Amino acid sequence: MNLRNVSLSFFIATLLFVTSVVTIGAVVFSYENKQFRSYVEGLSKVKQQVILLGLLTESQLDQHQNSSAESIESQTSLSFRDAIYSLDSSKKLNYVEAVARKVFHEAEQYLSNVYKDTASVLYFRSYTGNKLIVERPVEGLENNKSAFDLEVCKENISCAKEAWKGQLTDRVLFSKPFKSSSTGEYALSVMSPVYHHGELVGEFSTQMHLTALYQEGKAVKSIINNGNKQLIIYFPGYPWTHFSYTQSYMADNNNLVVYQYPFSKLLVDYSYLYVIFFIVAFAYFSKAHESNQNKMQLANALTDVTKDELTGLYNRRLFKDNTFKNRLAEASYSVMAIDGNRIKKINDCFGHHVGDDAIAIIAESMKKVFRNSDYLVRTGGDEFLAILPSCSESQASVLAKKLQGVVKDNRLKALDIEISVCTGLATSEEHEVLEDVIIRADEELYEMKKRRD
Structure with a gap:
């Protein structure tokens, strides 16, 4: 009760x-x-x-x-x-x-x-x-x-x-x-x-x-x-x-x-009314509570559908969410493409469970650097996106450097392995769709990885 x-x-x-x-x-x-x-x-x-x-x-x-x-x-x-x-x-x-x-x-x-x-x-x-x-x-x-x-x-x-x-x-x-x-x-x-x-x-x-x-x-x-x-x-x-x-x-x-x-x-003489009022009120609040619980469960279920199980970040299903689309339509935004360095090599050498730990470190670092209102997405493997509403390219550049520093500071302590990421930035232009902004961010990421290699 x-x-x-x-x-x-x-x-x-x-x-x-x-x-x-x-x-x-x-x-x-x-x-x-x-x-x-x-x-x-x-x-x-x-x-x-x-x-x-x-x-x-x-x-x-x-x-x-x-x-x-x-x-x-x-x-x-x-x-x-x-x-x-x-x-x-x-x-x-x-x-x-x-x-x-x-x-x-x-x-x-x-x-x-x-x-x-x-x-x-x-x-x-x-x-x-x-x-x-x-x-x-x-x-x-x-x-x-x-x-x-x-x-x-x-x-x-x-x-x-x-x-x-x-x-x-x-x-x-x-x-x-x-x-x-x-x-x-x-x-x-x-x-x-x-x-x-x-x-x-x-x-x-x-x-x-x-x-x-x-x-x-x-x-x-x-x-x-x-x-x-x-x-x-x-x-x-x-x-x-x-x-x-x-x-x-x-x-x-x-x-x-x-x-x-x-x-x-x-x-x-009229005390029975109190009993009736209490029963009706309790039934109403219980039904309302049950309804709210169902709504919360439904919301959690919908959230679970759009969340990545390993990292707790959004997955690609986020891109179909109407609330997300409406948010991006309100103002310009920046997209940061993020890619973990040498994660495949860690998987091959130490096993996928260690590789998963490395991916989790990158995700936790992203949560520390970016705002709660930003959209952090794991698109697959060691690839991530940070979609930053109302954030200029210069601000995004500062955040990218900060992210690289935070990731670097969070080593895989058990094996003393250093984790690092590469980033690519793009800021939306008028009437530009998200897919195009992501492509531009990926292109910059690719150029950065070429320079690193």
Whole structure:
């Protein structure tokens, strides 16, 4: 596994993941903000409804205070099927309960949407007769004493009677989240007290079931912070919850509803994207690396075709290379024909392996003298060419003498044989082809060898 590809893949995957999470987060937080506004709107409506029912009941209690419970019941037109649950076996209503039931039914024409919400239950709790008047029959409430247990009310703050001083000044009370004894579902109660002659006689309450919220993976908890109660809607099971997108709503004078969406939820829920990005990036870089390797191998193969195996210099195939041809077409150049002296005699006397060593010495000397941009060619046996782009004949002449000196200094040490070369120079003329320049260089080389001999 290529470490560079892995590192690049991690970097690209991280970059794409962060970008994706930021983009997704913007969409998610916009949606969650709408969700929270929906929760707030629902709580506000419920709060207004129970307060309104409480005030209407107080007004009716004062208005009909000279009437009996029987008289009030006879005036009550039942507009829906309600249910009455009592701590004892008697379901006979007292005056307060009769008035509350009358208000319950009369308000239906104004608050009909309240009675149609299956996710909540609206009821009147009587403290004068230990009864519950519920908007509809609820399975599990019959003979359920825990529904009237003030200790349960106190624990969950689900009864106005157990509220401490100051909690009811704004006529509304929010309970802790609790498990309903009748349905077994998690719920939250919103209550408004009913007073008569300065005494708490009952309360209207809406028990809101939180099942849908829990099904969305959320939960509700209650904490006390600086003396105030906070109802926190949150996503359980995620780390670093103190780093959260947060919204809040002041539900009453003592309750702050806080909505938390932890940033870690985005990282955890969409972590699979990181894996996908990494796999795709790694596959891409691996394929690119493989492609580059293939190109390099092809380039090396092509280079090997144009290189002489013994010396590492170019061979005659170089002359067919388009890059080489284009380079020579750009400007004038000089050609130096080089020929090793008495190499055949060395072969005959000492063997071809010694002759090869002599040829290698000439090639190494050429590499030392000429530029990296020059083309050094072994044309065969002990014959060489140095093709020197943008090099004048005078400069080439200096290089020829330098080459002869370097070759001479590099003797065959094992046998103490001196190696030498002859050179011939020619500089290209306008519109002259390479073959003609080489011929002229060879002719000068031939003349030099004649003078040496």
